[in-house]
Amino acid sequence: MVTIRQFEDGIKFLFLEGVMPGTIHQCQGQEATAVGVCANLRQDDFITSTFRGHGHALAKGLTMQELLDELFGASTGCCHGKGGSMHVGNMSKGMVPGIAIVGGGIPVAAGMALAFKMQKSDRVVACFFGDGAVAEGAFHEGVNMAAIWNLPVVFVCENNLYGASTHISKVMRDTNIARRTEAAYGICAAQVDGNDVLAVFEAGKIAVGQCRAAKGPVLLELLTYRRTGHSRRDPCHYQPQAEREAWCANDPIDRLAHVLKDQGISDDVGLEAITARVVQQFEEAVEIAKRRPLPTIHDLTTDVLA
Amino acid sequence: MRYEMKMPDLAANNAEITVSRWIVEPGQKVARGQPLLDVETDKAVMQVESVASGVVSELCAPAGASVAVGQVIAVIEVDEKKTAPSTGR
Numbered sequence: 001m002v003t004i005r006q007f008e009d010g011i012k013f014l015f016l017e018g019v020m021p022g023t024i025h026q027c028q029g030q031e032a033t034a035v036g037v038c039a040n041l042r043q044d045d046f047i048t049s050t051f052r053g054h055g056h057a058l059a060k061g062l063t064m065q066e067l068l069d070e071l072f073g074a075s076t077g078c079c080h081g082k083g084g085s086m087h088v089g090n091m092s093k094g095m096v097p098g099i100a101i102v103g104g105g106i107p108v109a110a111g112m113a114l115a116f117k118m119q120k121s122d123r124v125v126a127c128f129f130g131d132g133a134v135a136e137g138a139f140h141e142g143v144n145m146a147a148i149w150n151l152p153v154v155f156v157c158e159n160n161l162y163g164a165s166t167h168i169s170k171v172m173r174d175t176n177i178a179r180r181t182e183a184a185y186g187i188c189a190a191q192v193d194g195n196d197v198l199a200v201f202e203a204g205k206i207a208v209g210q211c212r213a214a215k216g217p218v219l220l221e222l223l224t225y226r227r228t229g230h231s232r233r234d235p236c237h238y239q240p241q242a243e244r245e246a247w248c249a250n251d252p253i254d255r256l257a258h259v260l261k262d263q264g265i266s267d268d269v270g271l272e273a274i275t276a277r278v279v280q281q282f283e284e285a286v287e288i289a290k291r292r293p294l295p296t297i298h299d300l301t302t303d304v305l306a
Numbered sequence: 307m308r309y310e311m312k313m314p315d316l317a318a319n320n321a322e323i324t325v326s327r328w329i330v331e332p333g334q335k336v337a338r339g340q341p342l343l344d345v346e347t348d349k350a351v352m353q354v355e356s357v358a359s360g361v362v363s364e365l366c367a368p369a370g371a372s373v374a375v376g377q378v379i380a381v382i383e384v385d386e387k388k389t390a391p392s393t394g395r
Contacts, residue, residue: 013338013339013357015314015315016314016354016355016357017312017314017357018312018314018315018375018376021315023315232314232316233316233317233318233347233349233350233352234350235350235351235352235353237350237351
């Protein structure tokens with residue numbers, strides 16, 4: 001979680017400095033969802049992701065270096081510099097490059113899970129999407145297919161209350177996504193405190209276990225909050241100050257730090273050392289990423305399927 | 307070390323960015339991440355955060371001025387080497 005936070009904060013400043021072009025969609029405040037779920041996955045399990053995918057990638061085992069290289073457009077990036085921030089992924093590490101179309105990963109996840117089932121494999125797909133995706137047709141099609149065919153998909157809805165700038169209450173009469181999904185599709189679903197990484201881990205363990213035992217699919221609705229704008233160009237005025245402050249006080253990293261200190265597993269010195277180490281790794285990776293080669297004209301025709 | 311804070315790329319489609327108001331003044335100490343000024347883009351009024359920690363020595367664009375992405379908007383005397391921002395390629 002510290003790696004994800006420092007990575008996101010670090011690239012925010014690279015963007016503000018003008019070193020990194022384009023816009024970015026960041027996940028500060030949502031670190032526990034990616035980490036808690038992915039900690040239950042094997043390398044050969046898959047995840048699908050969104051335009052807000054840096055956290056998912058780091059949690060699934062991609063390195064800061066391959067992500068930074070990708071963000072700098074280098075040919076050594078996880079998508080050879082052709083994907084950029086919104087499409088990070090690495091098939092060899094079990095992450096389909098992020099699909100920036102809202103809800104776009106959901107039918108893909110169902111399809112991959114169908115393949116795993118037909119291959120009689122026990123591999124699992126965890127499919128990350130936001131509350132905004134629940135209003136998309138792709139959500140209903142993908143979840144329904146997974147339900148009727150008992151596919152091994154953990155649908156992970158990161159409910160951060162806002163689809164871009166629109167509050168969930170403006171687009172859903174019943175905002176309990178777990179309850180809606182359970183009632184509509186007859187699959188197991190649970191609403192979980194998405195800022196409690198241990199709770200997410202426990203719920204993820206049950207969900208992944210069910211899917212591996214061919215008792216899927218499962219939907220996890222993880223209640224969380226995005227601390228940044230929808231993208232770097234969004235000032236986030238629609239989030240009421242009191243709401244923001246309450247969620248910031250409910251920070252997933254601080255909460256885990258309290259648990260670790262209470263149980264005597266770590267202390268302030270140990271936790272600060274983790275942050276310092278991550279910051280140093282990030283800074284070193286940035287310096288390397290800046291010197292990486294860009295794709296050449298010859299790369300125009302590689303990685304092209306059509 | 308003198309650090310020139312440039313206008314970040316906050317507007318879509320290279321639209322104009324206007325300085326609304328300065329939140330800090332010359333001589334003031336600022337930390338990395340602290341809001342320096344409000345700007346107005348084609349879409350919204352936004353705060354621009356400082357990239358460096360140090361003392362503001364100069365504001366280069368008055369309220370009401372229109373600035374381009376990449377234009378220097380303030381100069382900050384950076385106090386610590388480790389807070390110095392990276393340099394772009």
